[in-house]
Amino acid sequence: MKKIGRMLIKIIKSIGLFFDKYLINPLTKLILRIMEFVKNFVKSFDRISSKKSTLLIVSLVLAFLTFIFIDRESNVMIDQYAEILYSQPVTAVYNEELYVVEGLPKNVDITLIGQRRHIFLAKQAPSKGVSVDLTGLKPGNHKVTLKYSQRLRSLDYKLDPSQVTVTIYEKISENRTLTYDILHQENLDSKLYISNVEIDRSDIIIKGAQYKLDKVASVKALLDVNNIPNPKAGDIVVKDIPLVAYDTDGKILDVEIVPKTVSANVTITSPSKEVPVKIVPVGNLAFGKSIKSMESSLSKITVYGTQEAIDNIEQLEVEIDVKGLDKDKDYNVTLKKPNGITELSSKTMTVKVLLDNSSSKEFENISITTENLDSNLKVQALSEEDRQVTVVVKGSEDALNNVQASDITAFVDLKNYGVGEHEVEVKVTGNDLKLSYSSKTKKIKVRISEK
Numbered sequence: 001m002k003k004i005g006r007m008l009i010k011i012i013k014s015i016g017l018f019f020d021k022y023l024i025n026p027l028t029k030l031i032l033r034i035m036e037f038v039k040n041f042v043k044s045f046d047r048i049s050s051k052k053s054t055l056l057i058v059s060l061v062l063a064f065l066t067f068i069f070i071d072r073e074s075n076v077m078i079d080q081y082a083e084i085l086y087s088q089p090v091t092a093v094y095n096e097e098l099y100v101v102e103g104l105p106k107n108v109d110i111t112l113i114g115q116r117r118h119i120f121l122a123k124q125a126p127s128k129g130v131s132v133d134l135t136g137l138k139p140g141n142h143k144v145t146l147k148y149s150q151r152l153r154s155l156d157y158k159l160d161p162s163q164v165t166v167t168i169y170e171k172i173s174e175n176r177t178l179t180y181d182i183l184h185q186e187n188l189d190s191k192l193y194i195s196n197v198e199i200d201r202s203d204i205i206i207k208g209a210q211y212k213l214d215k216v217a218s219v220k221a222l223l224d225v226n227n228i229p230n231p232k233a234g235d236i237v238v239k240d241i242p243l244v245a246y247d248t249d250g251k252i253l254d255v256e257i258v259p260k261t262v263s264a265n266v267t268i269t270s271p272s273k274e275v276p277v278k279i280v281p282v283g284n285l286a287f288g289k290s291i292k293s294m295e296s297s298l299s300k301i302t303v304y305g306t307q308e309a310i311d312n313i314e315q316l317e318v319e320i321d322v323k324g325l326d327k328d329k330d331y332n333v334t335l336k337k338p339n340g341i342t343e344l345s346s347k348t349m350t351v352k353v354l355l356d357n358s359s360s361k362e363f364e365n366i367s368i369t370t371e372n373l374d375s376n377l378k379v380q381a382l383s384e385e386d387r388q389v390t391v392v393v394k395g396s397e398d399a400l401n402n403v404q405a406s407d408i409t410a411f412v413d414l415k416n417y418g419v420g421e422h423e424v425e426v427k428v429t430g431n432d433l434k435l436s437y438s439s440k441t442k443k444i445k446v447r448i449s450e451k
Contacts, residue, residue, distance in 0.1 A: 081116045092104055099168050104132065115154070175203050179221070194267070356398070421445060
């Protein structure tokens with residue numbers, strides 16, 4: 001045990017001598033050297049700092065450093081700048097096949113705040129723009145936050161608006177019949193007419209919220225004449241015709257239409273017909289005057305328009321105002337297009353009216369006919385005097401000599417007359433419009449009964 005004790009004491013002394021030699025003594029010497037260096041440095045600093053020139057140099061250096069620091073901080077504050085990016089599109093992330101989103105703005109304004117150079121870089125750098133993630137949201141109302149993706153972290157931004165309330169609906173699909181409308185048809189050559197349009201499909205699919213689909217009254221393909229290249233008579237295929245859904249008031253509804261466009265075969269025709277020109281004097285001449293002749297620069301004219309209008313027109317009536325006319329006159333007439341007629345081969349014509357002294361001639365026993373009587377009714381004159389009338393024809397002597405009784409028609413207009421006895425006005429017309437016609441008997445009595 002004594003030997004072990006002596007060995008432990010010896011080991012402890014060896015360890016102490018090791019630390020004393022290699023750690024404590026070197027560390028003590030280092031500290032003494034540092035203290036001596038500091039003492040010498042302080043003495044030297046005291047000698048230098050006691051000089052006026054040293055104090056002046058130090059003051060200048062400190063002032064210069066202070067100036068640089070303050071200037072840099074003020075530049076950072078002064079260089080703050082704001083710029084507004086208007087109408088930036090908003091992108092929503094959601095399942096577009098299952099849902100419809102309403103209340104989300106299409107565009108927002110973004111205010112960028114920061115230094116000019118940073119804003120310039122931000123405008124040049126690509127950005128994903130403004131977005132909102134609606135993934136996982138169920139049908140109903142939700143308040144969501146819009147986010148702007150900008151890579152530069154040195155900028156602040158503000159969205160207007162930054163939060164919105166959106167409504168999510170389930171997307172419903174329905175089949176609808178497709179019709180068409182023709183736009184800007186007035187821009188088509190006046191001699192041409194779109195007689196038929198055959199769309200490449202009769203049914204389409206509309207998608208959207210149920211309440212909106214319930215408002216859809218019609219879906220139409222809008223065939224714009226301005227989109228038909230070089231329109232001319234014949235068949236033309238027009239592609240990419242847009243489709244639009246309307247409500248009962250004719251307002252456009254925002255629903256999805258599948259497909260978005262259709263094609264159509266458009267048939268363009270140019271119906272025309274040559275018809276005679278008939279001059280119709282309107283008004284009473286001066287007392288004692290009659291029309292001897294009416295000479296026009298046109299006897300026939302070609303009319304263009306719808307096939308129905310072309311089939312129905314037999315002549316083009318041109319009215320001239322002769323009220324109070326007491327001497328010969330030349331008329332320059334601008335021709336008017338009847339309903340359904342889109343073009344005339346001539347726009348104007350001249351009419352020369354020659355007058356003569358007025359004479360008269362009577363034609364007796366002109367039978368009275370009826371017009372516009374309902375097909376379920378029949379009419380009968382109440383007396384013999386109500387069956388025939390005497391007609392007085394006035395005009396130039398030459399014209400009167402050419403008039404025959406067969407050229408004169410006396411009639412009563414029974415439109416809107418029903419069963420019963422009625423007193424109706426007698427009207428007279430004749431083939432020669434230069435003459436005036438009147439009945440000596442102004443009214444007759446008739447009885448109308450059911451067949």
